[in-house]
Structures are given as C-alpha cells and as structure tokens.
Amino acid sequence: MTNAQNPTIDRDVVVIGAGPAGLMAAYTLKKAGKSVAVLEARERVGGRTWNGKVAGTDGKEHFIEIGGQWISPDQTRLTELVEELGLNTFPRYREGTSIYVDPEGNRHEYTGDRLPVKESTNKEMDKLIDLMNSVAEEVGATEPWAAERAAELDSISFKDFLAQHTDDQEAIDNVSIYVASGMLTKPAHTFSALQAALMAASAGSFSNLVDEDFILDKRVEGGMQSVSLTLAEHLGEDVFLGSPVRELEWATPDPSTADELNKIAADVRNGVENGVLGPVTAVSDKVTVNAKAAVLAVPPNLYNRIQFVPPLPREQQVAHQHISMGLVIKVHAVYETPFWREEGLSGTGFGGGRLVQEVYDNTNYGKNFAGGTSGEEDTNGTLVGFVSDVYAEEMWALPAEERKQRILSAMADYLGPKTMEPIAFYLSDMAAEEWTRGAYATSYDLGGLSRWGHLQNQPTGPIFYACSDIAAEGYQHVDGAVRMGEAAARAILEAR
Numbered sequence: 067m068t069n070a071q072n073p074t075i076d077r078d079v080v081v082i083g084a085g086p087a088g089l090m091a092a093y094t095l096k097k098a099g100k101s102v103a104v105l106e107a108r109e110r111v112g113g114r115t116w117n118g119k120v121a122g123t124d125g126k127e128h129f130i131e132i133g134g135q136w137i138s139p140d141q142t143r144l145t146e147l148v149e150e151l152g153l154n155t156f157p158r159y160r161e162g163t164s165i166y167v168d169p170e171g172n173r174h175e176y177t178g179d180r181l182p183v184k185e186s187t188n189k190e191m192d193k194l195i196d197l198m199n200s201v202a203e204e205v206g207a208t209e210p211w212a213a214e215r216a217a218e219l220d221s222i223s224f225k226d227f228l229a230q231h232t233d234d235q236e237a238i239d240n241v242s243i244y245v246a247s248g249m250l251t252k253p254a255h256t257f258s259a260l261q262a263a264l265m266a267a268s269a270g271s272f273s274n275l276v277d278e279d280f281i282l283d284k285r286v287e288g289g290m291q292s293v294s295l296t297l298a299e300h301l302g303e304d305v306f307l308g309s310p311v312r313e314l315e316w317a318t319p320d321p322s323t324a325d326e327l328n329k330i331a332a333d334v335r336n337g338v339e340n341g342v343l344g345p346v347t348a349v350s351d352k353v354t355v356n357a358k359a360a361v362l363a364v365p366p367n368l369y370n371r372i373q374f375v376p377p378l379p380r381e382q383q384v385a386h387q388h389i390s391m392g393l394v395i396k397v398h399a400v401y402e403t404p405f406w407r408e409e410g411l412s413g414t415g416f417g418g419g420r421l422v423q424e425v426y427d428n429t430n431y432g433k434n435f436a437g438g439t440s441g442e443e444d445t446n447g448t449l450v451g452f453v454s455d456v457y458a459e460e461m462w463a464l465p466a467e468e469r470k471q472r473i474l475s476a477m478a479d480y481l482g483p484k485t486m487e488p489i490a491f492y493l494s495d496m497a498a499e500e501w502t503r504g505a506y507a508t509s510y511d512l513g514g515l516s517r518w519g520h521l522q523n524q525p526t527g528p529i530f531y532a533c534s535d536i537a538a539e540g541y542q543h544v545d546g547a548v549r550m551g552e553a554a555a556r557a558i559l560e561a562r
C-alpha cells in the first residue's frame with residue numbers, strides 16, 4: 067500500500083525507537099552498507115536522554131538534563147563513542163566536604179567514601195558490601211539466569227537477603243539504596259537478590275555502585291542527548307520522528323496451528339526459527355517500512371504497545387508481563403551561585419530511607435543549547451536530587467507548590483536554608499511520558515530474571531532486541547544501550 071499520507075518504503079532493516087540503542091544499531095548498520103529506517107514515536111531523538119531548559123526568575127533559561135547524564139569509567143563503549151562523535155566530557159564537581167543525614171535526621175559532615183556512621187554500622191555495611199561483591203562476581207552480568215544459585219537468589223527479595231546477614235537497619239538502609247532507590251528505583255522488597263547482583267555485576271562490582279565518584283564521574287558537554295542527536299545527524303533522513311510503530315508483521319503463521327473446532331486462527335505457537343532474516347513490515351503513523359529484519363529498540367515495558375502480527379510466541383508474551391519500569395523524580399534546582407562551595411561543601415548529600423536520598427552538585431560546564439561558554443563553568447550553581455519509588459508517588463499526589471517546598475526542604479537538610487531559594491526549579495516526570503512510562507529503567511519482578519532472562523536478547527524470528535534494559539555491561543545505562551544497539555546490528559549482519 068502506498069499513499070501520500072503514509073508512504074511505504076523498502077529498507078534492509080527497520081529500527082523501532084531512536085534512543086541511543088536504536089540509533090547505535092542504525093549507525094552501525096549504515097556504516098556496514100545496509101539501508102535503514104529509524105521510526106521514532108516522539109518528535110525528538112534520544113529517548114530517556116533529553117536536553118532541556120527551565121525558565122528562571124532571573125529572566126534566563128537554564129540548561130538541565132531531564133534524563134540520563136553521567137558516565138562512569140567502566141562504561142568504555144560509550145566513552146569511545148563520545149570521542150568518535152567529537153563530543154567532550156567534563157567531571158562532576160566533588161571538592162570539599164559531603165553530608166550524611168542519619169535516620170534521626172542529624173547532619174554529619176564527612177570526606178572520603180565512608181559514611182560517618184557508628185563503627186558497628188560501618189562494619190555491618192562493609193560485610194554487606196563484601197557479600198554483594200561476591201554474589202555479583204558469582205552470577206556475572208552476561209547470563210545471571212544461568213548461575214548455579216540463580217533460582218535461589220531470585221526467590222528472595224533484596225531486602226530480606228540483606229536482613230539475613232545483619233540486623234543493623236541503618237546498614238541495610240544505606241546499602242540497599244545503592245540498588246533499590248538509587249538504581250532500580252523500586253523498593254528493596256519488590257525485586258530479588260539476583261536482580262541486585264546483576265545491577266552490581268553490570269557496573270563491575272557492588273563497590274563501584276557505592277562509590278559515587280566512580281558511578282557519577284563525568285558528563286557530556288552540551289548534554290547526553292548530544293550523543294543521540296549526533297548519531298541522528300549521521301543518519302539524516304533515515305530517521306522518521308512522530309512515527310510510533312503500531313503494528314509489526316514479522317512471521318508467516320503456521321497453518322498446522324489453526325484449530326477450527328475452537329475457532330483459533332493460525333499463529334506461531336509451535337515456534338519459529340530465531341535470528342534469521344525474513345520479511346517484516348512496520349506500520350507507523352507516518353510511514354510503513356518493508357525490511358528484512360527489525361531492531362526493537364524500545365524499553366521492554368513498551369513491547370505491548372505494538373501489535374505483533376502474528377502474536378509473539380507464548381513465552382515472550384508471558385515474560386514481557388513481568389518486566390516493569392521503576393519510578394524516580396530527578397529534581398533540578400538552579401541557584402544564583404553554587405553557594406555550598408563557599409561553605410566548603412561538595413554538594414554531595416546522602417541519607418538512606420529519606421525523601422531525597424541523594425543530592426549532587428550538577429553545575430553545567432561549556433556550551434549547551436540554552437547558552438554557556440565553551441571551556442567555562444556556568445556561574446549559576448545547579449543541584450540535582452532524587453526522589454525514588456514510594457516517595458515519588460507521595461510527591462506526585464501533592465499540589466505543585468507543596469511538593470516543591472517538601473522536596474526543597476528535604477534537600478536543605480543536607481545543604482542548609484539557602485537550598486530553599488532556587489531561581490529555577492524543575493522535576494523530571496518520565497513516568498508521565500507515554501513513550502517511557504517510568505524511570506530510570508525496567509527490571510523483573512521477584513523470580514522473573516531466572517525464569518525469563520534467557521529470552522530477553524535472543525531474537526524472535528527476524529526481530530532483534532536492543533535496549534539498555536536488557537544489557538549485561540552498562541545495564542540500565544546509556545553505555546548498555548550503545549552496546550546492545552551495536553550487538554543487534556552485528557547479529558543482523560551475521561544472520562542468514
């Protein structure tokens with residue numbers, strides 16, 4: 067079918083989703099001489115990476131990164147790509163004293179990577195961190211579902227697993243934050259110890275997750291979305307914005323499966339050959355693409371937004387129902403100056419179990435689309451904070467002004483009363499975005515990873531999966547998205 071409103075085009079590969087994973091897949095395929103079309107639901111590329119602005123009371127617009135921004139040293143594929151694309155990075159400001167707020171609400175200053183907790187709590191935290199380091203090493207990031215103790219570790223919640231090894235609640239709260247509210251953005255009783263071990267293994271170790279100087283090391287000048295914007299420039303007119311894919315025709319139904327007695331039409335319930343090229347047709351709002359393979363580069367919680375024709379095999383249909391997004395609000399507060407630095411503070415604050423459990427100096431550097439000067443830091447100071455899982459729900463239920471005051475006051479617990487007076491304030495609301503529906507990323511419910519993980523990046527017929535949420539190294543991060551995009555492209559190049 068061809069019509070002027072929705073033309074049909076032919077390409078070697080159709081890529082669904084123009085986040086870093088989809089764009090990297092298309093970029094790799096195009097460099098290898100394949101023709102591609104990238105269909106993106108939104109009117110922009112970048113997915114969960116997003117350069118934004120917020121208007122200040124000073125009459126200026128201030129640059130913010132609404133989505134993903136930091137790169138850590140283990141994220142080597144992203145680091146190489148950033149260089150390849152001619153982009154620059156800058157380090158996070160981290161000089162001075164950090165703040166810890168204990169469960170009683172008392173504020174403590176500290177330096178180094180050890181929280182100023184009681185010696186006994188410190189010992190318990192070390193014990194839990196060592197334990198998680200060894201579990202992460204045991205299961206690895208590549209196939210955690212195949213580990214000998216996979217089913218056992220997947221049957222206990224992260225919270226209960228930690229509680230099996232200590233009864234020090236402060237130690238449990240402080241250690242669980244590194245995976246629960248800090249990464250998967252789900253309460254620690256809702257996901258398994260295996261899922262937590264995958265998170266740690268994907269970052270190199272649990273100790274790396276604990277070390278904020280490691281995990282939140284660098285940012286891209288001009289914002290992380292620049293990676294996607296630059297990849298999209300290379301792809302030019304092969305990227306179609308405002309084109310949500312509604313339907314994917316991907317296989318020929320097997321006539322032997324039809325059941326006239328029960329009025330069941332033919333489908334693929336007896337299985338398909340996976341990872342082989344074959345005709346696919348992706349129907350989007352603006353264009354229809356005929357291709358030989360599809361890269362499905364959307365987060366797994368959105369697979370069900372597409373009508374697969376015929377329906378996907380039963381194990382995929384079941385597995386996808388056990389993968390869900392976390393929920394976190396990224397808080398941006400811009401100030402006349404980075405006032406905390408004048409007080410010798412780094413801007414870093416921690417408090418396991420608190421409304422805002424992490425705060426960092428997020429002052430911009432260099433040129434960005436809201437302004438800035440190359441080679442110079444912004445004179446305005448920016449703080450970033452995070453409100454996770456059940457706290458995020460509680461905050462969204464409040465009227466806007468009350469929400470703002472509650473969040474700022476929780477940040478002021480770390481950095482003092484001046485925190486209450488930002489010149490600009492913005493909350494990233496990825497859960498309200500139709501084409502994301504949560505933040506930061508997806509994970510399995512209890513028991514899901516050991517049961518269905520093996521399916522997540524195995525192709526289904528000519529459909530190849532690519533997303534940070536199914537990555538090994540760089541799991542849930544832009545690095546993982548880039549790796550998965552490249553891996554899907556390579557698999558297609560090698561496929562029959």
Ligand SMILES: Cc1cc2nc3c(=O)[nH]c(=O)nc-3n(C[C@H](O)[C@H](O)[C@H](O)COP(=O)(O)OP(=O)(O)OC[C@H]3O[C@@H](n4cnc5c(N)ncnc54)[C@H](O)[C@@H]3O)c2cc1C
Nearest residue numbers: 083085086087107113114134135136311501533534543544
């Ligand atoms: C608030 C926040 C903070 C984060 N912080 C960090 C960080 O500091 N460092 C880091 O490395 N990572 C961070 N992340 C995670 C990081 O942004 C993601 O891991 C990364 O963007 C995933 O890339 P992706 O291409 O796999 O998926 P996405 O970025 O989600 O891209 C998927 C794309 O598919 C599109 N799409 C969906 N459905 C359809 C459809 N039916 N048809 C067509 N298009 C469709 C979407 O619009 C989207 O553009 C953060 C994420 C959030 C939300």
